[in-house]
Amino acid sequence: MLDKPASALRLRERLLDSERLMEETGCYDGITELSLRNQDPLKFETLHTKLRAYCVSAREMARRISASPGVREVGEMVVAIYTPEGDAIALSNGIMVHVHTMSRFIKWMIKNNYEENPRIREGDIFANNDAFIGTVQVPDVMDVVPIFHEGTLVGWAGAVCHELEAGGITPGGDVCLAQERFTEGLFVCAEKIGENDEIRRDYVIRCERNLRMPIYWVLDEKAKVASCIDMRESVKQLISEIGLDYWMKVSKEFIEEGRRAQLARTRQLTVPGIYRGHTFYGHVTAGKPGFQLLGDPDWLYNIPIEMEITTDGKITMDFEGTQPWGYHSMNCTPAGMDGGMFVTLTQHMNFEGLVNDGAWMATELKLPHGTWTNPDNEMVATATSWALLLPAYGVFQRLLSRSFIARGFVEEAFVGQVNSPMIEMGGESQYGTPFGMAHFECAAAGSGALAIKDGLDTAYVGWNPESDMGNIEVWEQSMPMVYIGRSIVPNSGGAGKYRGGCSFVSTWLINKTSHLRLHTSEHSSRVFDNGGMCGGYPAPTCQKHRAVRNSNIHELAARGEPLAHAPGIDPLVSDYEKNIGGDHVVVEGPYITSPHKEGDIFSHSYNGGGGYGDVLERDPIKTAWDVENGFLTREAADSVFGIVLRDDEDGYPTADIDATVTRRAAMRKERLAKAIPVADWIATERGRVEKADFAPEVKKMYASAIKLSSRFTKDFSDFWNVDARSIFTPGAKP
Amino acid sequence: MTSYSKEVIRDLAAGQLPWPQTRRIMSAYKDDDRFFKMVAVYQDRVAWKDPILLPVSDHLFICQSGDERITRCECGHSFGDYRKNWKLNAAINVRNTEQSLREIYPNSDLPDPEWMEIREFICPQCGTLHEVEAAAPGYPIVHDFEPDLEGFYREWLGKPL
Numbered sequence: 001m002l003d004k005p006a007s008a009l010r011l012r013e014r015l016l017d018s019e020r021l022m023e024e025t026g027c028y029d030g031i032t033e034l035s036l037r038n039q040d041p042l043k044f045e046t047l048h049t050k051l052r053a054y055c056v057s058a059r060e061m062a063r064r065i066s067a068s069p070g071v072r073e074v075g076e077m078v079v080a081i082y083t084p085e086g087d088a089i090a091l092s093n094g095i096m097v098h099v100h101t102m103s104r105f106i107k108w109m110i111k112n113n114y115e116e117n118p119r120i121r122e123g124d125i126f127a128n129n130d131a132f133i134g135t136v137q138v139p140d141v142m143d144v145v146p147i148f149h150e151g152t153l154v155g156w157a158g159a160v161c162h163e164l165e166a167g168g169i170t171p172g173g174d175v176c177l178a179q180e181r182f183t184e185g186l187f188v189c190a191e192k193i194g195e196n197d198e199i200r201r202d203y204v205i206r207c208e209r210n211l212r213m214p215i216y217w218v219l220d221e222k223a224k225v226a227s228c229i230d231m232r233e234s235v236k237q238l239i240s241e242i243g244l245d246y247w248m249k250v251s252k253e254f255i256e257e258g259r260r261a262q263l264a265r266t267r268q269l270t271v272p273g274i275y276r277g278h279t280f281y282g283h284v285t286a287g288k289p290g291f292q293l294l295g296d297p298d299w300l301y302n303i304p305i306e307m308e309i310t311t312d313g314k315i316t317m318d319f320e321g322t323q324p325w326g327y328h329s330m331n332c333t334p335a336g337m338d339g340g341m342f343v344t345l346t347q348h349m350n351f352e353g354l355v356n357d358g359a360w361m362a363t364e365l366k367l368p369h370g371t372w373t374n375p376d377n378e379m380v381a382t383a384t385s386w387a388l389l390l391p392a393y394g395v396f397q398r399l400l401s402r403s404f405i406a407r408g409f410v411e412e413a414f415v416g417q418v419n420s421p422m423i424e425m426g427g428e429s430q431y432g433t434p435f436g437m438a439h440f441e442c443a444a445a446g447s448g449a450l451a452i453k454d455g456l457d458t459a460y461v462g463w464n465p466e467s468d469m470g471n472i473e474v475w476e477q478s479m480p481m482v483y484i485g486r487s488i489v490p491n492s493g494g495a496g497k498y499r500g501g502c503s504f505v506s507t508w509l510i511n512k513t514s515h516l517r518l519h520t521s522e523h524s525s526r527v528f529d530n531g532g533m534c535g536g537y538p539a540p541t542c543q544k545h546r547a548v549r550n551s552n553i554h555e556l557a558a559r560g561e562p563l564a565h566a567p568g569i570d571p572l573v574s575d576y577e578k579n580i581g582g583d584h585v586v587v588e589g590p591y592i593t594s595p596h597k598e599g600d601i602f603s604h605s606y607n608g609g610g611g612y613g614d615v616l617e618r619d620p621i622k623t624a625w626d627v628e629n630g631f632l633t634r635e636a637a638d639s640v641f642g643i644v645l646r647d648d649e650d651g652y653p654t655a656d657i658d659a660t661v662t663r664r665a666a667m668r669k670e671r672l673a674k675a676i677p678v679a680d681w682i683a684t685e686r687g688r689v690e691k692a693d694f695a696p697e698v699k700k701m702y703a704s705a706i707k708l709s710s711r712f713t714k715d716f717s718d719f720w721n722v723d724a725r726s727i728f729t730p731g732a733k734p
Numbered sequence: 735m736t737s738y739s740k741e742v743i744r745d746l747a748a749g750q751l752p753w754p755q756t757r758r759i760m761s762a763y764k765d766d767d768r769f770f771k772m773v774a775v776y777q778d779r780v781a782w783k784d785p786i787l788l789p790v791s792d793h794l795f796i797c798q799s800g801d802e803r804i805t806r807c808e809c810g811h812s813f814g815d816y817r818k819n820w821k822l823n824a825a826i827n828v829r830n831t832e833q834s835l836r837e838i839y840p841n842s843d844l845p846d847p848e849w850m851e852i853r854e855f856i857c858p859q860c861g862t863l864h865e866v867e868a869a870a871p872g873y874p875i876v877h878d879f880e881p882d883l884e885g886f887y888r889e890w891l892g893k894p895l
Contacts, residue, residue: 267890268764271788273881280870282849300849300870311885402879406788408772410747411760451792452749452756491841497792498749526846528868534792535863537852540842569841613792614863635840668861675825675856678875682822689872695848698870719874 011110011120011153015085028087028256028361036250037257047242048254048354051090054234055079059092059159062227068164068216069478070440071223073470076162079227081235082106082144084153088357089251095464097343098160100360101335102142104134106156109190118192122148125194125225127203129166130187131382136336138184138383139163139173139438141217143193143224147232149239154247157231159224164437165213165426168383170290171436172424175383176521176590177290178329184383186210186217193221197229212426212436258350258358263313265349266362269412270403272311277399278304279391282526282542282697283328284589291592294327300527300697301372302705303392304712307399317341317396318366321705321712325375329521332385337365337373340393340462347465348400348414370708387522390419390462391529397448397462398533398610405451405534415448415455415500417462418530418541418607421523427595430480430512437478444469446493446501446608449536454622455493455501455609457631469504480513481602484553485565489605490633495640496536496611497618502631503539503606505566507576509553510600518602520545520591536611545591546574548601551582567603569633576601615641616664620655627653642667682720689720692727703728736765743768744775769891782810787895788886790879793862794820798895803883809860819877821865825858830871 021030037044059079063071070076078094086106091099105128114120128134129141144158168175168185178184186207193203199221207221208214239247286297304321325331332340341363346355367374372388397416404412420443426436444467447460460467472483485507493500510516528538546567556563556579568575577584580601587593596602620643626632627645634653637643644659692699705712706728716724725732738746738759745751746759765771773786776795780786784797784806793808796816805813805820813820829835830851835844838852845868853867853875867876887895 268766271881272885272890273879273883275879276876277878278869278873278876280850280868282846302870302873309882311882311889402790405792406790406879406881408743408768408789409764410772411756452746452751453753491839495838527850527870528845531868532866535865537838537866538868540839540844542845543843571841571843616863633841639840640838671827671854671856671863672825672858672861675827675854675858677858678822678824678826678855681826681828682875685872694871695846698849698872701870702872716874720872 011084011115012113015107015110018085028259028358029252031252031256034253034257036246036253044250044253047238047250048090050238051081052354054231055081055090055092058227058230059094061230062159062223065219065223065226066161067219068161069470069474070164070438071161071220073474074440074443074468075464075466076440077160079157079159079231081231082156082158083251083255084155086110086156087255089155089254090356093466095160095162096346097136097339097463098140098142100342100357101134101136101140101339102144102158102160103357104335104338105142105190106144106158108133112190120146120153122146123196124192125197125199126190127188127193127221128190130189131333131336131385132378133190134335135160136332136339136382136389137385138168138175138187139166141188141220143221143228145225145228145232147235149236149244152244154239154244155235155251157228157235159227161220161224163220164216164440165211166383167211170424170519170592171212171426171517172422172438172519174386174422174424174438174521176329176424176519177592178381178383179292179294179327180381181379184329184381194225197225199225212434216437255356255358258356259361260358262345262350262359262362266309266313266315269349269407269409270309270400271406272309275307275309275399275402276305277395277531278302279395279529279531280527281388281391281524281529283330284525288590288592289594292327296700298697299323299326300701301388302701303388303395305392305395305399307396309403314362314364316364316366319371319373319392320366320368321709322368322371322373323701323704324370324708325372325377325380329381329383330385330387331372331375331380331382332389333382334365334367334374336382336385336389337367340389341365341396343463344393344396348397348412368708384521386463387419390417390522391524393462394418394448394530398531401451401533410451413451415494415533415536415610415612416530417448417460418445418539418609419522419524420445420461421604421606422521423604424519424521425479425517427515427517428480428513439475439479441469441475441506442606443467444504445606446503446539448530448609449493449496449498449500449612451534451612452498454498457488457502458504460501460609480511480516481508482511483507484509484563484601487566488630489608490569490630491636492539492605492608494530494532494537494539494609494611495615495636496532497613497615498536498611499618499632500539500609500611503608505603505605507565507601507603510596510598510602512598514597516596518591518596520604523607525589530610532610533612535614537615538610539608541607543605545587546576546603547585547587548576548580548582549585549596551580551599551601553580553601554599556580576603616668618643620657620660624653624655686720686722690722690727699728707732736763737767738765740771740774743771747772747775780808782806788881788883790881791864794864796881796883807857807860807862807864809857809862811857811859816883817880819875821855821875824855824864827854827856828852829854
């Protein structure tokens with residue numbers, strides 16, 4: 001046991017010492033024995049719960065200060081308490097992805113000698129939104145304040161809010177058009193923005209002059225600082241009760257306990273071994289206004305993941321074989337990748353609330369240099385890194401779920417998350433003022449299915465476990481659009497014995513503005529960016545946008561004629577086209593066009609989750625209920641699930657069980673008749689591989705993966721019994 | 735220590751446990767005797783006698799078959815040595831045209847078959863759809879899971895295989 005009193009070392013030395021002790025002992029800060037827990041477990045647990053309560057309470061208080069519907073309505077905020085070295089001890093609920101990214105921010109300041117200059121003093125406020133220092137994307141702005149006790153630095157309090165406007169080349173927070181760092185918006189790079197508990201006026205002025213909607217950012221700053229001060233004062237009070245030495249020891253024991261708890265949880269819930277999965281993401285921008293031709297405009301990304309669980313309980317995730325970073329906004333830094341891992345673990349393995357950075361320490365990420373997961377160029381843009389991060393961690397959820405199923409904990413298996421497409425907007429508001437914001441109703445997508453039931457409908461996103469789409473009226477107050485529809489998208493969950501959760505689609509009438517810029521991001525084109533499990537299908541996530549310019553909706557309304565409130569169930573001709581006059585547009589990929597104006601109509605669909613199990617095992621009675629309530633179409637019930645529905649005397653669908661059994665037997669027979677042995681398919685497909693008979697983007701994807709990864713090259717070559725390098729990168733040096 | 739009857743575990747696995755009870759199980763401390771209880775539930779479900787060593791999917795199990803350890807379908811079909819990718823011994827149906835994709839996605843926007851295909855891995859005996867891959871054309875078939883069976887039994891379960 002390496003007990004240490006409050007150290008007299010300088011912060012940087014203390015941090016390096018802590019890392020060395022971890023390296024030498026395998027335990028956080030060299031804590032090989034949880035002596036305080038052993039001495040008085042009740043006191044230990046009570047204190048840990050108290051710290052958690054400080055965090056939850058501070059966040060709830062701060063949300064009332066914010067002006068942003070993202071923070072107030074949707075809860076896009078998290079707060080945490082850290083050790084002096086920047087390791088999270090306790091955290092609130094909310095966007096927990098940022099607990100470890102904030103840790104990186106604090107450590108970055110320590111390692112860069114902030115103790116010398118600009119100095120770390122009581123009452124200081126530091127802020128950051130630079131993902132290469134420690135956050136996920138430019139709108140995730142974090143504030144930390146040091147906690148001093150009688151002149152000694154005893155910890156940090158930190159808070160993050162996702163800002164709805166970041167001042168980038170396109171309005172909103174997730175700046176979809178950013179192709180380099182320099183177009184992402186207002187950067188605050190580990191900057192001291194306040195002293196004596198007061199945010200500096202010159203910093204506020206900088207925000208006010210560089211943002212389209214500074215009220216969100218500035219009031220969020222005040223909310224964050226208030227929460228930090230609240231936590232700081234609570235911790236100081238606690239220290240006065242328990243003593244400084246006890247605090248310094250117990251706060252670190254909490255983290256070591258968290259590390260051990262994660263390892264134990266892995267041993268309890270999973271099976272050791274190697275798990276593999278992949279997903280894809282399509283990015284289509286050719287010909288779209290604003291995109292500079294800095295690289296190829298259209299990309300297909302492969303995201304293969306190999307997860308290893310060793311018998312000591314450690315989880316390692318390896319992204320080898322994925323694609324390089326690019327001139328787009330979807331790159332991610334290691335901090336963001338850490339965040340994705342952390343938020344997934346907190347939901348799937350550490351759900352009792354007393355989680356901290358110890359959980360992260362029991363895992364390892366292998367992020368190949370030069371890929372989108374770990375760019376070797378710090379000028380790249382990361383404003384929409386969730387676009388690739390979410391599908392990647394959806395794979396992680398499926399890999400973990402495989403391990404839960406193998407261990408018998410079927411109730412924990414969860415097909416996982418999908419992307420949550422964002423709408424960003426700006427221009428002239430309905431009040432005649434300049435504005436900009438992200439629409440955060442996306443925080444309520446459909447989840448993947450579970451291994452024992454359907455997924456959650458419109459109630460899950462991976463990045464915010466407190467899923468909430470917000471009230472329509474609140475969004476309408478903030479943007480020059482009124483809702484003419486918000487409804488479930490039928491069949492939007494992946495099909496399966498248990499279907500994925502369904503998503504929703506919103507339809508808006510643009511209102512009281514002559515200039516509204518609408519942009520979308522974080523939705524895949526041409527490929528599904530998720531998967532199903534154990535026979536379930538992926539959710540249909542490559543959705544197009546449908547809009548009507550110069551619509552006749554006001555005339556229709558005046559005549560009392562029917563309108564369209566959703567795209568409908570015919571993917572080839574929407575209900576807008578059927579019912580509303582005007583210039584109809586269907587857009588693939590990011591929605592970036594000329595501004596909209598009053599009278600135009602815009603629609604945006606969110607994503608559902610993947611399915612679980614064989615579709616022919618789906619419960620016919622539940623399916624009839626789904627059809628009645630708009631979660632599935634009659635067509636899908638019949639052609640996908642083989643369920644025969646008949647109308648009762650009131651016109652409601654009811655399942656004909658006998659007819660369903662007969663139909664399913666025929667479908668199973670047909671399935672077998674159509675299928676061929678995999679060996680035969682491989683033999684035929686090999687010819688296509690040898691000729692590289694693929695679309696240009698597919699060939700480019702293989703060439704890029706081969707260039708970056710010898711393992712991918714070998715696996716590909718071994719599988720097809722070909723020389724992948726000579727097929728996809730002829731002439732390149734091995 | 736938390737523990738549930740075999741009947742409760744059977745109903746849980748079948749998705750037939752009432753939701754409030756399922757919810758309580760999800761929220762409670764985990765039952766450390768779950769693995770062998772769940773294996774017993776699966777063993778009752780299959781018609782064959784080979785002892786199940788590990789469930790790996792909804793209807794796939796690694797079992798001891800004589801001297802061999804194989805991946806077996808619930809119907810009894812063997813996919814061979816558990817260390818090899820069972821998918822290579824499956825039947826496959828690939829959806830790589832708009833028409834075939836439309837059968838599964840009748841009312842949605844479709845992927846571009848030039849960029850993505852749907853591969854269905856099917857038991858050649860009973861026709862159960864065991865796994866679906868959504869992949870770019872030419873992408874190698876994934877070997878989903880290589881369990882450390884020896885390590886699991888020896889070090890985590892404390893029982894010989």
